[in-house]
Amino acid sequence: MKINDVKVIVTCPGRNYVLLKIVTDEPGLYGVGDATLNGRELAVAAALQEHIAPLLIGRDPDRIEDIWQYIFRGTYWRGGPVLMTALAGVDLALWDIKGKRANLPVYSLLGGLCREGALCYTHAGGRDFAEVEDSVCQAAERGFKVVRAQVSIPGCKGTYGGTGGAFTGHYPPEEIWEPAPYLRTIPRLFAHLRERLGDEIELFHDVHERLTPIQAARLAKELEPFHLFFLEDPLRPEHKESFRVLRHHSTTPIAMGELFHTRWECLPLLTEQLIDFIRCDLGHIGGLTEARKIAAIAESYYVQTAWHGPGDIAPVTHAANVHLDVAIPNFGVQEMVFFPEAVHEVMPGAPECRQGALWPSEAPGLGCDIDEEAARKYPYSPAYLPTTRRADGSVHDW
Numbered sequence: 001m002k003i004n005d006v007k008v009i010v011t012c013p014g015r016n017y018v019l020l021k022i023v024t025d026e027p028g029l030y031g032v033g034d035a036t037l038n039g040r041e042l043a044v045a046a047a048l049q050e051h052i053a054p055l056l057i058g059r060d061p062d063r064i065e066d067i068w069q070y071i072f073r074g075t076y077w078r079g080g081p082v083l084m085t086a087l088a089g090v091d092l093a094l095w096d097i098k099g100k101r102a103n104l105p106v107y108s109l110l111g112g113l114c115r116e117g118a119l120c121y122t123h124a125g126g127r128d129f130a131e132v133e134d135s136v137c138q139a140a141e142r143g144f145k146v147v148r149a150q151v152s153i154p155g156c157k158g159t160y161g162g163t164g165g166a167f168t169g170h171y172p173p174e175e176i177w178e179p180a181p182y183l184r185t186i187p188r189l190f191a192h193l194r195e196r197l198g199d200e201i202e203l204f205h206d207v208h209e210r211l212t213p214i215q216a217a218r219l220a221k222e223l224e225p226f227h228l229f230f231l232e233d234p235l236r237p238e239h240k241e242s243f244r245v246l247r248h249h250s251t252t253p254i255a256m257g258e259l260f261h262t263r264w265e266c267l268p269l270l271t272e273q274l275i276d277f278i279r280c281d282l283g284h285i286g287g288l289t290e291a292r293k294i295a296a297i298a299e300s301y302y303v304q305t306a307w308h309g310p311g312d313i314a315p316v317t318h319a320a321n322v323h324l325d326v327a328i329p330n331f332g333v334q335e336m337v338f339f340p341e342a343v344h345e346v347m348p349g350a351p352e353c354r355q356g357a358l359w360p361s362e363a364p365g366l367g368c369d370i371d372e373e374a375a376r377k378y379p380y381s382p383a384y385l386p387t388t389r390r391a392d393g394s395v396h397d398w
């Protein structure tokens with residue numbers, strides 16, 4: 001078997017996606033992948049189109065590990081969001097081909113079911129505590145047992161997760177954020193939610209890498225009475241030792257990883273048991289091949305998984321998340337989103353969400369497809385994440 005063609009498809013059915021079809025010389029046999037990097041879509045598309053696709057033509061798609069190593073190490077330049085997202089797209093398409101060829105769903109190739117479905121969470125947000133409470137209640141009515149809660153911060157403009165927003169235009173929109181009102185508001189939000197909703201529903205919060213170590217330690221400590229499922233991405237991703245400060249001060253479980261691009265970034269957090277959930281993005285860390293290795297290392301340190309699952313990665317990656325979730329012993333929880341109809345039209349086969357869980361497809365491969373004709377109806381449109389500034393005008397992490 002040989003790779004005959006690699007098609008890179010950029011489409012915008014609501015937001016931009018970079019999709020990949022690896023076509024083999026066996027009639028009708030191809031694999032689909034997702035190589036979407038929010039706001040840097042065309043950089044990944046060019047890396048694939050110009051530099052990686054030509055290297056794949058003529059290779060045996062069955063040799064996933066070899067192709068992975070060849071693209072990661074064999075080309076000398078490695079790592080970073082652009083190259084690791086491109087590699088993830090290739091990797092997922094190769095797993096899809098392997099499953100289709102074996103006539104088995106990918107979870108079966110990964111060792112088979114450890115569980116029937118993957119516990120998942122949705123997002124609740126609002127401008128004030130009452131709106132967040134309503135939003136959590138609606139999620140619970142839909143069957144969710146785990147919910148992430150975000151709220152607008154008084155005096156801050158467009159706080160992440162609080163109000164949402166349309167991120168389009170030539171320059172990214174700008175938001176204002178300050179740690180002091182944020183640190184005052186979040187413990188009060190969870191006190192409110194626990195008082196109104198009781199202890200049974202699992203709640204948590206995404207800091208989005210915005211705090212200093214001691215600020216994060218204070219927040220984690222003050223949130224202890226409300227028993228969060230975890231505190232997500234409390235610190236910037238670069239300096240892993242900072243997590244020691246946080247860990248020494250609090251028993252609030254910590255999740256981290258959506259900005260990591262290789263297994264080596266996860267290592268210090270795992271080996272020192274500084275986190276409780278590793279939540280890399282399969283689409284930005286090189287795909288299933290790398291994520292299953294990270295999961296295996298995490299298992300040794302009793303760390304569970306919570307793979308990133310936002311709307312800015314395509315249903316193919318969400319499908320891969322779920323195949324891995326059901327096949328590993330140390331799965332924790334899975335982030336999910338409800339895609340708009342146009343996304344389902346372009347990429348049929350997103351994992352089904354029922355009773356607060358995601359269920360893997362039984363179809364051979366990943367279970368997703370790409371409708372190229374539908375994709376052409378939705379051309380790329382430049383869009384960026386917002387930029388955050390402090391009140392004094394200085395740049396802050398978004």
Ligand code: GCO
Binds near residue numbers: 206208309310
């Ligand atoms: C999450 C994330 C996302 C990111 C987004 C950036 O936990 O779902 O924080 O919402 O902001 O993926 O592109």
Ligand code: MG
Binds near residue numbers: 206208232233258
């Ligand atoms: Mg996050």
